[in-house]
Amino acid sequence: MKELIKTLTETYGPSGNEEKIRNVIKDLVTPYADEVKVDALGNLIVHKKGSGDKLMLAAHMDEIGIIVTNIDDKGFIRFSSVGGVSPFILLGERVIFENGTIGVIGVEKIDDMKELKMKRLFIDIGASSKEEVMSKVKVGDMATYYRECNFLGKNISAKSLDDRAGCAVLIKALQEVENPKYDLYFVFTTQEEVGTRGAKTSAYSIEPELAIVVDVTICGDTPEGEKIAVDLGKGPAIKIKDMSVLSHPKIKQLLIDTAEKNNIPYQREVLDLGGTDAGSIHLTKEGVPSGGIAIPTRYVHTPSEMVNLDDLENTVKLLLAVIEG
């Protein structure tokens, strides 16, 4: 699991630019799949045949990032956000483009931190002219945080654990599943961070009878932190609601019953901010009963998101217990 997380989180893949991460995942899943395809929006749809109802399992491949809006004559790059990126988090960060170009985030002289806005920041890739930048980076190119994955005790810290942690769980579950009770579709979706867009078209083509989304959720266990009853290390959080979906009672109960029957620790996620792919999936066509398993994660949308290894293993266990019945 550790190696898998390292590989996935250190791969580039902001929303709309998921080609690299898709190829990495494709290589990992193809030997275990009956069919693998990529749709018009870039979703990776992995079919593992089973006899029962169609169950769509989704985790998003894309991560937050930034997009180049202007390059000035001296070679400094202005940018805007792709998904929920904060200028405060970006201060002093390094970023990486798809072709491997690395840049440092600089800031104009400001006297009051309240004035810190995205438009006061710029990227410096060490170029001294516009022409030099243009040979490496163009307007419209996207970059992500540039950060190594580290193992801190039982915890893992890395960029893009949202939602590569979910991708890792899906990959493990696919590799380990033996007797699926459902006809399984493992979907690695695109453009979740900009509005759960990939999930919409993939659910449309699959027409699942039910869906479970594996994504991260915030934790409430840090000093003066968020008010949410989810702690790191206390097990996967079964989604009750987020801002995009109220979990279907049937799915919610299935997950809770399965966790209890198999003695898997679990928590309940009641999220007051943010949405997930379940928001798009459950409204597809005539409606799809949908729910989710959330991996407790500290410092979401920073370059140092943090998850717990036991939580990851237990999420895989819970998912396997569900799909094997």
Place this chain on the structure above:
Amino acid sequence: MLLLKKLSEAAGVSGCENEVRNILKEELKEYADFKTDALGNLLFEKKNKGKKPRIMIAAHMDEVGLMITSILKNGFLKFESVGGIDDRILVSKTVTIGPNKIKGVIGAKPIHRQDPKERENALKIKNLYIDIGAKDQEDAEKKVKIGDYACFDTEFEIIGENIVKGKALDDRIGCFVVAELLKRNYEVEICGAFTVQEEIGLRGSGVAVYQLKPDVAIVVEGTFASDVPGTKEEEYNTVLGMGPAVTTMDRSFIANKGMRDRVFEVAKKNNIPCQPRRTNLGGTDGGRIQSIGEGIPTIVISVPTRYIHSPVSMADINDINNTILLINFLILDYQERGI
């Protein structure tokens, strides 16, 4: 430009696009089969030689405007905005209301009667009203009904060497470009969608694309240009005269990367000026179109337009012509090389 003049001067606030629809129908009926769908989208289909890919070109017919919400005892009309309008630009503008094009002026309390504090604040919609010269409520009700749309009353003109000035260039420019392209003959299947209700939430385009089922979609827009005093150069999202602008990302949409790169390639090969749209603000029908059904590779190409969502906007004729040329060559490229 006569067609663009007609389109710009037609009233077509979201939900009331029939004048624009009729102009386009009249202009294009000889060139392709068409229908108007349940939401009012005008859809054209040219089978041509039946070659694939089936390409959809789309532009929205609707514009931002106002809707009458009540008629006061003294004959003045209260209103709300339809689509994104900056309240501050409304006062003292002329409008036409309803199907009979009743003329009106957006009025406010005279400056002499505003106390010093009031003068410091920009007027909001609630402080404004429309004056149609009616004696009283009864007189006004003979001409205007609650729910009627009001639309800016702006003459379309060419000013300077090659600048067009008029209202609703967002997105009558797109309608003009799509119309001109529909007149041309290709080997691939072409569908043209003139959509409704874009300005109030991209509502028409979804059902349009659901019916037309194209392989790829090209959305043509009049996007905002911020190449003006008060904006730093690094904040110019598009610049007039520098050619059509190609979107990578906006609030509704991330362009299909392969298609986006192909547009730049085609532009270069055919020596057509072309610029990246340098912002991720705004939203277009592209966002809705690409997520319909199993997903449709989509791109948005825009004519840079200053002062959109106001009574008067400006665009460069060369940009308009280059947008037509660029999409023409893009279609030919698809015809030759497929997807």
